[in-house]
Amino acid sequence: MSLVNGKRQADWFADEAGTDADGPYAGIVFNRPIDQIFSYRVPARLEEVVRPGQRVRVPLGRGNKPAVGYCVRIDAEAPSGIDPSRVKEVLDVLDDPPLINAAMLELTRWMAGYYACSWGQALDAVVPAGVKNQAGTRVGTFLTVPDEIRKSLETLELPTKQAEALAVLCRSDEPLTIADLCRLAKCASGPITALRQRGYVNTVRRRLPKDAFNASSSAALGDDSDAKPIPALTVEQTAVMAAMTPALEGDEFATFLIHGVTGSGKTEVYLSAIERVMARGREAIVLVPEISLTPQTIRRFRRRFGKIAVLHSHLSDAERHRHWRSIAAGEVQVIVGARSAVFAPARRLGLIVIDEEHESTFKQETTPRYHARDVAVKRAQLERIPILLGSATPALETWRNAELGRYVRLPMMERVGARPMPKVELIDLSHERLPLGGLSEPLRQAMIAALKDDGQVMLLLNRRGFHTFVICPNPRCNQVLKCHACDVALTYHKGRRLLICHTCDAERPRPSACPNCQAPNLHYGGIGTERLEREVEMAFPDSVSRRMDSDTMRTPGSHEQVLAAFRSGEIKILLGTQMIAKGLDFPNVTLVGVVNADTALHMPDFRAAERxxxxxxQVAGRTGRGDRPGRVLVQTFAPDHYAIDCASRHDYEGFVACELPERQRFGMPPFGRLVRLIGRGPDEPQVRTFMNELLETLKAAALPGVTMHGPAPTPISKIRNLYRYHLRLRSESPRPLQTLLQAVAPSIAPPGEVELAIDVDPVNLL
Structure with a gap:
């Protein structure tokens, strides 16, 4: 199901007149919001070439403009209702072999139906840009020997150099370039030219990787020969592996939730499970929230398995293409990557692992708006393999699936080495005076003690910048300075002396007076990581500190450099945003401070408490992982809130017991399904009118059990000069929502520059 911006689907394919010749026919879909398979005749010259899963070039629309589509099926005859005389022909095939296998075709078709996009849009998300544009390859001229010449090779009478060159070419498993043959046969080009003139050698044009033209280049993927002894499994790890063994050693679909506290050894379970499937000649895909933040995990995988494919955002298109080819060729058995690695073209997939499955980064925020966790579960089901979901704090949707028996929960409640969970102390900021720099006196004293004892400190503050808002001091004005393009307060970055929008990245010079009333002496308030960094440097000048946020970690490798320096002990205090809370293991960290635990607690989002x-x-789990006990201090204005209270006691099930009844009371996930329809455009009245009309259309087709809320401005009502309104649809199961959207899709036509986005199972409600 997809929604077309003001055009009838037939308009895209008008005047598709062809010849009266018979089939076969290729079913083609396009990366456009058109939910339809279109038939094109396969000409005789391509009958042995066109296959499902390939990209093809076809004439499209009234102007017969060549367009690229995906072949999803081959029909022997014209489908019912199709006039063969009006069917055009496929012009060309772009991929050989096909990029998409049968299992991935089935997966993307499911994605299209579930996530309310077209099949072509889902397919286009699967194939990286570097693969589509064949980055890192070039066309070259290669030499081949005709079969009749090979058969009569021993009877040919040729000059010595020609005979030697022809023999070398016949022994080669692959076609050779002229330069390759000259080098291998140790001859000049003259004998080869003579062979070509006599018809003993043919030339062909082929597209190959650029490294195929350079014998000294290497296509090796990440490797690490610094192997370490494999640790013996703990009692809990052994029990978890035993529970998963039938699925790991057979062709059996099962979803396992490895619910392990921080430091319980979940990664070692992943490694052991991967070894099991590799022993059977199968491959494994491991999804992590952000590759750049998990260098330790990557190193462990490389030490264990040697050659692995690591897919991340800093790869060039050519590197992505090289990885894709290596994976598709079965040259690598372990693929580690972020969200899109769920589509890796593994030929004999045996296992999928999702680490920190609760992380919101697994949700794609552009069409198709898929959730990698849920797509991975579906892929595992289609390919009849097990999938492991690991987390110390599982998403409530995942927990509920385990409660209902859809997933198998495997608890790991003890830390490796029987290390205790760190003691967590709450600092009530409503009673404790908080200095402007963000460090309360108890936290400051705890830092002094930890550093004096040669420990390391981590400080979490999930706000970037120096000051998080700027406000006019005039009581008659009191205007908060906002971005001109977004409904968002500007953040002051002292190092750059700029006001910056953290939504669209717009920058403005620091004003000397209020832009609204011209009052001088603007008030700067709120604490960001830049301000915290200065406070730490002033309070602890003898201890090296570093800030880790998206402002300081812009260059490739910067995360790993800082983390390596922290691991070596060169850095004593590491402070930053939520990126320091994810999957880091530093045995010498004896103190973690949460500077403000309330930053997400009061957001207009039903998941605020869960986040x-x-x-x-998660950040509390970064300490106490070595031989020394850890300590956590949490600064908060809401120490009695169950989210903070339960986190301070490491009590996940206590949090679930408080949160789930609230979700059930309002029918929110995991007790209901949501679809969010977001209209946006430069003209606010036009967007508002369209969304009201959309509501009436939905009401006219309403199904029992579907409730509608809105339309209303989104919490962030304007982004990049586009006004935003949303409608929320809710039901107990996804089927009524899918049926409703499919029913109304043909009648929805956003006017002018208005765009409509459909977000199924939304993670972000802002």
């Missing part, structure tokens, strides 16, 4: 609990619990 607060997860963040505090």
């Amino acid at each position: 607060t609990f997860q963040l505090v619990a």
Whole structure:
């Protein structure tokens, strides 16, 4: 199901007149919001070439403009209702072999139906840009020997150099360039030219990787020969592996939730499970929230398995294409990557692992708006393989699936080495005076003690910048300075002396007076990581500190450099945003401070409490992982809130017991399904009118059990000069929502520059 911006689907394919010749016919879909398979005749010259899963070039629309589509099926005859005389022909095939296998075609068709996009849009998300544009390849001229010449090779009478060159070419498993043959046969080009003139050698044009033209280049993927002894499994790890063994050693679909506290050894379970499937000649895909933030995990995988494919955002298109080819060729058995790695073209997939499955970064925020966790579960089901979901703080949707028996929960409640969970102390900021720099006196004293004892400190503050808002001091004005393009307060970055919008990245010079009333002496308030960094440097000048946020970690490798320096002990205090809370293991960290635990607690989002609990619990787990006990201090204005109270006690099930009844009361996930329809455009009245009309259309087709809320401005009502309104649809199961959207799709036509986005199972409600 997809929504077309003001055009009838037939308009895209008008005047598709062809010849009266018979089939076969190729079913083609396009990366456009058109939910339809279109038939094109396969000409005789391409009958042995065109296959499902390939990209093809076809004439499209009234102007017969060549367009690229995906072949999803081959029909022997014209489908019912199709006039063969009006069917055009496929012009060309772009991929050989096909980019998409049968299992991935089935997966993307499911994605199209579930996530309310077209099949072509889902397919286009699967194939990286570097693969589509064949980055890192070039066309070259290669030499081949005709079969009749090969058969009569021993009877040919040729000059010595020609005979030697022809023999070398016949022994080669692959076609050779002229330069390759000259080098291998140790001859000049003259004998080869003579062979070509006599018809003993043919030339062909082929597209190959650029490294195929350079014998000294290497296509090796990441490797690490610094192997370490494999640790013996703990009692809990052994029990978890035993529970998963039938699925790992057979062709059996099962979803396992490895619910392990921080430091319980979940990664070692992943490694052991991967070894099991590799022993059977199968491959494994491992999804992590952000590759750049998990260098330790990557190193462990490389030490264990040697050659692995690591897919991340800093790869060039040519590197992505090279990885894709290596994976598709079965040259690598372990693929580690972020969200899109769920589509890696593994030929004999045996296992999928999702680490920190609760992380919101697994949700794509552009069409198709898929959730990698849920797509991975579906892929595992289609390919009849097990999938492991690991987290210390599982998403409540995942927890509920385990409660209902859809997933198998495997608890790991003890830390490796029987290390205790760190003691967590709450600092009530409503009673404790908080200095402007963000460090309360108890936290400051705890830092002094930890550093004096040669420990390391981590400080979490999930706000960037120096000051998080700027406000006019005039009581008659009191205007907060906002971005001109977004409904968002500007953040002051002292190092750059700029006001910056953290939504669209717009920058403005620091004003000398209020832009609205011209009052001088603007008030700067709120604490960001830049301000915290200065406070730490002033309070602890003898201890090296570093800030880790998206402002300081812009260059490739910067994360790993800082983390390596922290691991070596060169850096004593590491402070930053939520990126320091994810999957880091530093045995010498004896103190973690949460500067403000409330940053997400009061957001207009039903998941606010869950995110607060997860963040505090995860960062608390960064300490006490070595031989020395850890300590956590959490500064908060809401110490009695169950999210913070339960996090301070490492009590996930206690949090669930408080949160789930609230979700059930309002029918929110995991007790209901949501679809969010977002209209946006430069003309606010036009957007508002369209969304009201959309509501009436939905009401006219309403199904029992579907409730509608809105339309209303989104919490962030304007982004990049586009006004935003949303409608929320809710039901107990996804089927009524899918049926409703499919029913109304043909009648929805956003006017002018208005765009409509459909977000199924939304993670971000702002």
